[in-house]
Amino acid sequence: MILRNLKASIKVLVLGIIFFLGASTLVSAQEADTTFSDMEFTEITDDTTATTDTASVAAVASVGTDSIKKDSTATTAAAAPVKAEKEKTLWETFIAGLVGGFLAFFMPCIFPMVPLTISYFTKRAGSKEKGIGQALIYGLSIIVIYVVFGLLITLIFGSAGLNAFSSSGLFNFFFFILLVVFAISFFGAFEITLPSSFVNKIDNKADSSKGLGGIFFMAASLALVSFSCTGPIIGTLLVQASSKGELLGPAIGMFGFALALALPFTLSAVFPGFLSSMPKSGGWLNSVKVCLGFLELALALKFLSAADLAWRWEWFDREVFLVLWIVIFVMMGLYLLGKIKFSHDSDLPYVSVPRLFLSILSFSFAVYMVPGLWGAPVNVLSGLAPPMYTQDFLLNSGTGSAAPTSSTTFPAKVKHSEFLHAPVGFHPFFDLEEGLAYAKQVGKPVMIDFTGHACVNCRKMEDKIWIDEEVGRLIKEEYVLIQLYVDERNVPMPAEKVHESKILKRKTDDLGYWNLDFQATQYGSNAQPLYVLTTADDLNPLVPTQGAIFDAKEYAAYLQSGLDAFKNKTK
Numbered sequence: 001m002i003l004r005n006l007k008a009s010i011k012v013l014v015l016g017i018i019f020f021l022g023a024s025t026l027v028s029a030q031e032a033d034t035t036f037s038d039m040e041f042t043e044i045t046d047d048t049t050a051t052t053d054t055a056s057v058a059a060v061a062s063v064g065t066d067s068i069k070k071d072s073t074a075t076t077a078a079a080a081p082v083k084a085e086k087e088k089t090l091w092e093t094f095i096a097g098l099v100g101g102f103l104a105f106f107m108p109c110i111f112p113m114v115p116l117t118i119s120y121f122t123k124r125a126g127s128k129e130k131g132i133g134q135a136l137i138y139g140l141s142i143i144v145i146y147v148v149f150g151l152l153i154t155l156i157f158g159s160a161g162l163n164a165f166s167s168s169g170l171f172n173f174f175f176f177i178l179l180v181v182f183a184i185s186f187f188g189a190f191e192i193t194l195p196s197s198f199v200n201k202i203d204n205k206a207d208s209s210k211g212l213g214g215i216f217f218m219a220a221s222l223a224l225v226s227f228s229c230t231g232p233i234i235g236t237l238l239v240q241a242s243s244k245g246e247l248l249g250p251a252i253g254m255f256g257f258a259l260a261l262a263l264p265f266t267l268s269a270v271f272p273g274f275l276s277s278m279p280k281s282g283g284w285l286n287s288v289k290v291c292l293g294f295l296e297l298a299l300a301l302k303f304l305s306a307a308d309l310a311w312r313w314e315w316f317d318r319e320v321f322l323v324l325w326i327v328i329f330v331m332m333g334l335y336l337l338g339k340i341k342f343s344h345d346s347d348l349p350y351v352s353v354p355r356l357f358l359s360i361l362s363f364s365f366a367v368y369m370v371p372g373l374w375g376a377p378v379n380v381l382s383g384l385a386p387p388m389y390t391q392d393f394l395l396n397s398g399t400g401s402a403a404p405t406s407s408t409t410f411p412a413k414v415k416h417s418e419f420l421h422a423p424v425g426f427h428p429f430f431d432l433e434e435g436l437a438y439a440k441q442v443g444k445p446v447m448i449d450f451t452g453h454a455c456v457n458c459r460k461m462e463d464k465i466w467i468d469e470e471v472g473r474l475i476k477e478e479y480v481l482i483q484l485y486v487d488e489r490n491v492p493m494p495a496e497k498v499h500e501s502k503i504l505k506r507k508t509d510d511l512g513y514w515n516l517d518f519q520a521t522q523y524g525s526n527a528q529p530l531y532v533l534t535t536a537d538d539l540n541p542l543v544p545t546q547g548a549i550f551d552a553k554e555y556a557a558y559l560q561s562g563l564d565a566f567k568n569k570t571k
Contacts, residue, residue, distance in 0.1 A: 236296060301324055317392060
């Protein structure tokens with residue numbers, strides 16, 4: 001009997017894997033007909049690069065560049081770091097899913113159901129061994145259901161849609177509203193539920209079906225009945241995964257979520273001691289829900305900041321963000337101490353030790369953010385908080401503000417600087433031609449930084465790594481920095497530069513799309529940040545291109561290697 005149950009478990013798992021691989025293959029097949037955002041660049045061969053748009057080449061050639069050499073060297077150099085960055089992003093999404101799943105397990109809609117579910121399996125199976133087999137199938141069914149849901153999101157939107165989420169002001173503002181609604185739901189104002197008729201049909205299926213079908217519908221019933229608690233967590237996870245633009249991000253996130261959610265049910269059936277060691281249900285479950293509401297509210301502000309940057313509102317400054325986060329975490333600390341009470345909370349006769357320590361952490365984090373109001377880096381929030389240049393009051397920029405010294409005077413104003421802002425202490429160009437012309441005049445290598453308004457890792461690099469003394473010195477004194485925004489939609493390109501991009505499959509009619517097409521055709525990459533150390537003459541990388549490097553010494557060594565290569569080349 002155990003063997004039969006194990007075989008059934010393996011069958012469900014295999015079916016899930018087949019569906020996963022089949023959907024992945026379908027998504028990959030669709031990529032050939034989608035926009036540039038759907039493409040994962042690894043290597044562009046000579047045949048591919050031969051089709052590069054001549055208008056893009058001519059635009060750069062107008063500053064004196066003889067030609068842009070579209071060989072496989074440049075694109076191969078970009079392949080390894082881009083692939084590594086994608087793998088890292090998917091791992092981050094998986095871990096976020098695990099955390100979300102464990103948090104969902106301790107929600108009042110799920111946690112009390114564990115002993116009831118395990119008891120039901122034992123009685124239905126008639127023996128402990130058979131009950132364990134059915135619990136394994138139940139856990140695998142939960143994983144299949146959520147992974148399929150994640151794959152459907154990918155199939156519906158595609159990575160083109162997912163990439164649009166990360167850079168579009170409209171979608172970022174929509175995500176902000178969505179997360180605020182989730183937070184209000186967790187605070188107890190209302191519950192987000194699915195239509196009762198649909199839930200009842202699935203529940204009836206679970207009662208009437210036997211064998212694998214009955215267990216699968218039981219797992220589906222859990223997913224639907226608990227939606228009022230898990231819905232906001234799933235929604236937040238999908239928003240985060242979608243905003244990173246990775247094609248399989250939603251499916252990977254849902255796999256982590258489902259795995260964490262299914263494990264306790266399965267372990268409770270296999271090891272009965274695990275069930276008895278878990279804490280008893282009580283009012284603390286609603287406290288978990290409310291605390292998640294505070295965290296949802298704080299996270300929502302990150303998307304509001306992205307919308308502010310994309311739409312150039314310029315009112316949601318860094319200090320406004322920090323004040324709101326400080327208030328949110330102070331209020332969460334007060335809630336944990338019982339000083340704030342919501343409608344579904346039970347009376348708190350005393351403060352338990354876990355509550356005390358969690359409140360200490362919440363208050364400590366709030367105090368940690370206070371110096372940020374006067375310009376402290378607050379590294380924990382790098383990439384989440386608005387860029388440092390949005391702050392009105394800075395005691396110390398950390399990188400200095402003097403313009404780079406050279407034999408030729410640095411322009412008093414560079415193109416697009418009226419709406420594209422430099423990282424504090426740095427003086428980049430925002431137009432490729434202007435930057436290359438200046439680099440030729442001063443005889444320096446070029447550092448091209450492909451960046452974006454809503455690029456989290458771009459802000460992390462500027463806030464945490466570029467403020468390092470040696471890194472800042474190398475960028476400001478040894479290189480000509482050119483920042484190319486790939487999501488700037490408000491700057492129309494001159495008619496002579498607009499062309500039909502074969503990679504984007506659209507016209508490069510704004511600055512962002514032109515920069516995006518240039519990054520793709522020249523360096524075979526669609527990831528940001530992407531750092532290219534090159535010369536103004538041929539634009540081929542002096543050293544392999546790099547993504548984000550969150551180690552100041554390693555990044556400084558990378559910059560120095562490009563400088564050494566430039567000196568050797570110009571000898």
